[in-house]
Amino acid sequence: MASKSENRLTAIHPAQQKVRQDGMQALRQIGTAILDFALPPRCPNCLDIVAAQDSFCTPCWRSIHFLGDPCCAACGLPFAYDMGEGALCGACHATPSPFDRARAVMAYGEVARTVVLRFKYGRRTGHARLIARHMARHLAGMDMAQVLLVPVPLHRWRLWSRGFNQAALIARALAREAGGEALVDGLVRTRRTPPLRRMSAARRRRLVQGAFALSPMGVERVRGRHVVLIDDIQTTGATAASCARMLRQGGAARVDFLCWARVLDAEEEQPASLAD
Ligand SMILES: [Zn+2]
Numbered sequence: 001m002a003s004k005s006e007n008r009l010t011a012i013h014p015a016q017q018k019v020r021q022d023g024m025q026a027l028r029q030i031g032t033a034i035l036d037f038a039l040p041p042r043c044p045n046c047l048d049i050v051a052a053q054d055s056f057c058t059p060c061w062r063s064i065h066f067l068g069d070p071c072c073a074a075c076g077l078p079f080a081y082d083m084g085e086g087a088l089c090g091a092c093h094a095t096p097s098p099f100d101r102a103r104a105v106m107a108y109g110e111v112a113r114t115v116v117l118r119f120k121y122g123r124r125t126g127h128a129r130l131i132a133r134h135m136a137r138h139l140a141g142m143d144m145a146q147v148l149l150v151p152v153p154l155h156r157w158r159l160w161s162r163g164f165n166q167a168a169l170i171a172r173a174l175a176r177e178a179g180g181e182a183l184v185d186g187l188v189r190t191r192r193t194p195p196l197r198r199m200s201a202a203r204r205r206r207l208v209q210g211a212f213a214l215s216p217m218g219v220e221r222v223r224g225r226h227v228v229l230i231d232d233i234q235t236t237g238a239t240a241a242s243c244a245r246m247l248r249q250g251g252a253a254r255v256d257f258l259c260w261a262r263v264l265d266a267e268e269e270q271p272a273s274l275a276d
């Protein structure tokens with residue numbers, strides 16, 4: 001008899017289980033909030049104490065090469081001086097950019113690398129908010145009600161081993177910061193691609209061709225929308241261009257690209273792991 005009542009007490013209805021999980025999640029969130037409150041905010045690069053959450057200390061801030069105007073209207077390549085509205089760089093004149101507008105928060109360098117390494121491999125997933133806050137200024141002036149934020153997908157093996165797609169976390173954080181809708185599984189990676197740096201442009205194009213596709217959800221949602229493709233680092237641009245082709249084939253009205261850092265000097269040394 002005792003065991004019967006115990007059974008009744010220990011058996012958990014799925015609805016109760018859900019309440020319990022939600023409760024645990026709420027507790028964890030409160031815990032994080034208390035920690036955020038108790039621990040002083042630190043510079044995401046050098047870890048010195050700073051005045052506000054998600055801000056860099058002055059020396060690190062000064063070392064960052066922020067990208068913005070004046071730049072190529074299409075790909076965002078910085079210009080030394082203002083060449084007038086709509087001016088394009090030589091590369092975009094020769095081959096039209098796959099994007100209506102591509103922008104990066106900063107040039108790839110020490111700070112960009114440190115933040116991304118801690119985010120991806122140190123599991124500092126809170127860095128998605130830091131990155132999104134900086135990205136948000138590049139969305140100013142857009143009708144965010146029309147914007148669909150679509151992350152560059154990871155291959156499922158990589159997703160299993162890391163446990164999260166950094167670009168998807170950034171897209172979600174950006175939707176919270178700036179508005180717009182994050183469609184985190186709009187694109188899928190149908191096969192793995194090797195690191196593309198140091199390969200010829202033609203070889204890179206061949207390797208990424210057919211490596212991405214719209215998911216059934218993407219097919220349904222992309223048509224007629226202003227899509228902003230989201231990634232952490234732009235190295236060669238071949239991956240993003242391949243995604244852009246899929247989004248255009250799916251009928252997107254406009255395709256932009258926004259990332260945390262762009263490698264400006266193709267010869268810059270990067271850890272191989274950054275390729276994904
Ligand atoms: Zn610092």
Ligand SMILES: [Zn+2]
Nearest residue numbers: 072075089092
């Ligand atoms: Zn350009």
